[in-house]
Amino acid sequence: MLPKDLCGPNQMLIDENYRDFLKNAHEKYPLLDKDFISQVCFEHPDRFNQYFPYFDINVNKILRREVVGKYLVDELRYDNGEVINMWKDQFDDFLNKNDYDYVIFKEMINNKKWPFPPIVIQYENALKLGCGFYANQKLCLFEGTHRISYFLRMIELNMIDEKDAVEILEIL
Numbered sequence: 001m002l003p004k005d006l007c008g009p010n011q012m013l014i015d016e017n018y019r020d021f022l023k024n025a026h027e028k029y030p031l032l033d034k035d036f037i038s039q040v041c042f043e044h045p046d047r048f049n050q051y052f053p054y055f056d057i058n059v060n061k062i063l064r065r066e067v068v069g070k071y072l073v074d075e076l077r078y079d080n081g082e083v084i085n086m087w088k089d090q091f092d093d094f095l096n097k098n099d100y101d102y103v104i105f106k107e108m109i110n111n112k113k114w115p116f117p118p119i120v121i122q123y124e125n126a127l128k129l130g131c132g133f134y135a136n137q138k139l140c141l142f143e144g145t146h147r148i149s150y151f152l153r154m155i156e157l158n159m160i161d162e163k164d165a166v167e168i169l170e171i172l
Helices: 018-028 034-042 045-051 069-075 088-097 103-111 123-128 145-156
Strands: 062-068 119-122 139-143 165-171
Touching: 018 034, 034 045, 034 119, 034 139, 034 165, 062 069, 069 139, 069 145, 069 165, 088 103, 088 145, 103 145, 119 123, 123 139, 139 145
Parallel strands: 119 165
Antiparallel strands: 062 165, 119 139
């Protein structure tokens, strides 16, 4: 589980306390990735602790690494083995309306990459950390359904190539 001082308010990053929380957490845990602090510790600490009750900040690590899109197409799934396409229709709608209000969509259309990396975990590691929510699969998505769904849709539409590299954060 996350230590209490890393458990934020379970609110979106637009919350006024976000910057102070990030600064304090990074000062106390300088080796912990800032995007992990933002997405997990601030926005989803309860869900993280529910999924990974055996996570230990002093033992487990968060690795930032690059992977190619094909790897995500072939290996990455959501809870219970779901293919991550739940935001495909929203992506198409934004694209057809030329609607760039949603920052994730805008960033991905303009830069062909997400603005911050999704959080993933290998299935075996999820089991070791106490997670029973994932089906037997190789790579499990914890956080980033919009980004992954949009990315996979962009590959389907040939807006990006499945050989393009993107960053992910992996829970080890």
